[in-house]
Amino acid sequence: xxxxxxxxxxxxxxxxxxxxxxxxxxxxxxxxxxxxxxxxxxxxxxxxxxxxxxxxxxxxxxxxxxxxxxxxxxxxxxxxxxxxxxxxxxxxxxxxxxxxxxxxxxxxxxxxxxxxxxxxxxxxxxxxxxxxxxxxxxxxxxxxxxxxxxxxxxxxxxxxxxxxxxxxxxxxxxxxxxxxxxxxxxxxxxxxxxxxxxxxxxxxxxxxxxxxxxxxxxxxxxxxxxxxxxxxxxxxxxxxxxxxxxxxxxxxxxxxxxxxxxxxxxxxxxxxxxxxxxxxxxxxxxxxxxxxxxxxxxxxxxxxxxxxxxxxxxxxxxxxxxxxxxxxxxxxxxxxxxxxxxxxxxxxxxxxxxxxxxxxxxxxxxxxxxxxxxxxxxxxxxx
Numbered sequence: 001x002x003x004x005x006x007x008x009x010x011x012x013x014x015x016x017x018x019x020x021x022x023x024x025x026x027x028x029x030x031x032x033x034x035x036x037x038x039x040x041x042x043x044x045x046x047x048x049x050x051x052x053x054x055x056x057x058x059x060x061x062x063x064x065x066x067x068x069x070x071x072x073x074x075x076x077x078x079x080x081x082x083x084x085x086x087x088x089x090x091x092x093x094x095x096x097x098x099x100x101x102x103x104x105x106x107x108x109x110x111x112x113x114x115x116x117x118x119x120x121x122x123x124x125x126x127x128x129x130x131x132x133x134x135x136x137x138x139x140x141x142x143x144x145x146x147x148x149x150x151x152x153x154x155x156x157x158x159x160x161x162x163x164x165x166x167x168x169x170x171x172x173x174x175x176x177x178x179x180x181x182x183x184x185x186x187x188x189x190x191x192x193x194x195x196x197x198x199x200x201x202x203x204x205x206x207x208x209x210x211x212x213x214x215x216x217x218x219x220x221x222x223x224x225x226x227x228x229x230x231x232x233x234x235x236x237x238x239x240x241x242x243x244x245x246x247x248x249x250x251x252x253x254x255x256x257x258x259x260x261x262x263x264x265x266x267x268x269x270x271x272x273x274x275x276x277x278x279x280x281x282x283x284x285x286x287x288x289x290x291x292x293x294x295x296x297x298x299x300x301x302x303x304x305x306x307x308x309x310x311x312x313x314x315x316x317x318x319x320x321x322x323x324x325x326x327x328x329x330x331x332x333x334x335x336x337x338x339x340x341x342x343x344x345x346x347x348x349x350x351x352x353x354x355x356x357x358x359x360x361x362x363x364x365x366x367x368x369x370x371x372x373x374x375x376x377x378x379x380x381x382x383x
Contacts, residue, residue, distance in 0.1 A: 040113045041068040041106040042303065043314065044355070047325050050099030055325055056351040059107060060301030060361025062115060063314045068106035071315055075104060079318045095322045102321045109356070115304050116360050119186035120155040124179050132173035133165055135248050138210040140203050141167075143217070143244065143251035143290075144183075144191065145227065145237060146258035149297055149350065150218035152178060152185030154364035154372075160212075164195040167215040169240065171247045176214055183216035187363070191216060193373035194380075201381060204252060204291070215244050215251065223261050228275040229282050237279075241286045253380070254283065254292040255347065259335060260300035260362070265327035272334035280344065293379060295347035296335045298328035303361035345383065348375030 042062055047055040063071075072091070079086050079093035086093050094101040133139060144150050157178035164176030166183075174181040176195055178188035195212040203209045217240050219226070219233055226232045244251060256279075262272055280292060304313075332351070339346045350372060355361070357368030364372055 039065050039108060041065045041108050042112060043068055043071070044105040044107040045321060046103045046105070047321070048101050050094075050101075055100070055328070056299055057355050058299055058301045059355035059358075060303045061314050062113075062303050065106055065108065067314060072104040072106065074315075075318045082317075082319045082322075084318055084322070093318050098322065098326055100322055100325050102318065102325070104321075112303070112356070116155065118153065118360075119179075120359065121157045121178070121187060124186050125157075125177060127174045127177060127181060129168075129172050129174055130165070132167065132171065132247065132249065133163075133211045133213060135213075135250060137205065137207050138203070139213065139252070140198065140209045140211075141213045141215070141244070141249050141252045142191070142255055143215045143241060143253070143288075144255040144257065146218045146256050146295075147222045147261055148185065148218065148220035148363065149260065149300070149372075150189065150255070150257035151216065151220055152180055152183050152187050152189050153220060154188045154190070154369045155359040156364075156366040156369045157188045158192040158369075160192040160195040161199060163199060163211045164192065165211070165213045167213050167244060167247075167249055169215075169243055173213070176212070180214055180216045184219050188369060189216065190364075190369055190373040190376055193370060194376050197373060197377040198380060204383070213249055215240070215249065218257065221261055222258065224258055224267070224272055224275045224279070227258070228278040234279070234282060238282060238286055241283065241288055245286065245288065251288055251290045253290050254288070255295075255376075256292055257295045257297060257347070257350075259295070259297045259331045263298035263324065263328045263331045265323040265330075267327070267331065269330045269334040269337065272331055273338050276334070276338045289343075291343055291345050293345050293347040294335050294338060295350050295376075295379075296332050297350040298331045299351050299355075300362035301355070346379060348372075348379045350375065 040062055042059050044059045046057055076086050084093040084095050092101050092103045160176040165173045166176045166181040167173050168182035176192050178192050179186050180189060180191055191214045198209055200208055222233060227234055227237055338344055353368050353371050357365055359365035
């Protein structure tokens with residue numbers, strides 16, 4: 001009759017989807033022991049390749065259990081329209097072309113409910129300038145650049161021992177304390193902890209390290225092309241290296257910690273590698289010959305839906321997740337291929353740091369920061 005909808009495939013599908021949502025909510029309630037519909041949940045993604053090799057987990061977006069569950073089920077409904085196959089029993093969708101499988105979940109963890117506001121540690125401590133140490137035997141001088149994982153954006157300020165120094169530029173040194181003087185951001189990074197871990201170990205000259213100088217020049221949100229010749233920060237990079245050299249602090253190690261910004265599927269392995277090679281050439285033009293350590297890092301998923309908008313962030317469609325996994329794979333491959341073991345050396349795989357160790361879904365919390373420092377120590381002492 002006019003005005004009535006005959007039961008059919010579409011209606012049955014909606015009923016099934018409704019019951020899947022109810023079942024998921026009941027599971028969430030049973031898990032927490034509290035009413036779950038309005039409870040905060042975090043969108044969690046597991047991914048793996050066709051051979052079963054797991055890809056790093058990601059977590060970040062905060063919403064309520066109902067919305068999280070609805071988005072997860074909707075993506076299973078949408079996946080075939082992108083050419084993906086769906087296993088409803090497993091709650092997964094797979095891209096046949098790449099072999100990537102995605103499983104979305106809703107994680108309830110009261111300890112993570114708060115979305116941290118930067119800076120994590122309040123106002124930055126006021127430090128007085130100190131004399132810069134002399135370079136030479138026993139001195140390890142690190143020049144660090146890249147994006148915010150290398151900057152002062154993680155949680156857990158720390159002060160290194162008395163033989164750790166931060167070079168702020170212009171001949172000025174400060175005690176090595178978070179946030180590291182001369183760096184971007186007002187929170188913390190791994191370098192203060194790393195300095196304490198590296199003290200008294202053998203440096204690249206085989207002598208024991210008895211003083212460490214950190215020249216931290218990372219810039220949040222920077223793409224690799226920004227650091228390459230013609231990019232927004234290449235002239236800044238070269239000027240800062242020349243300034244360090246002119247003030248007697250020629251780097252003994254360069255650390256390049258970047259990749260998250262390029263892991264959106266728009267930068268190929270070749271493009272990232274070509275840009276890095278151009279950066280390396282420009283560094284060598286300053287006369288600096290120290291090895292460059294390149295980390296593997298591609299994960300940054302902020303635990304906020306304020307930017308660009310709640311609907312756009314929380315309601316990402318299946319193709320978004322597959323595209324970003326492909327983008328991360330491409331960047332990790334590039335970070336690996338540029339390493340030659342001599343002038344370019346392998347840094348740590350920071351994607352190993354789990355999603356729940358990241359204070360805001362991207363930058364590290366206390367435990368994540370400690371793990372990051374230890375991973376860097378292992379990389380710097382590998383040779």
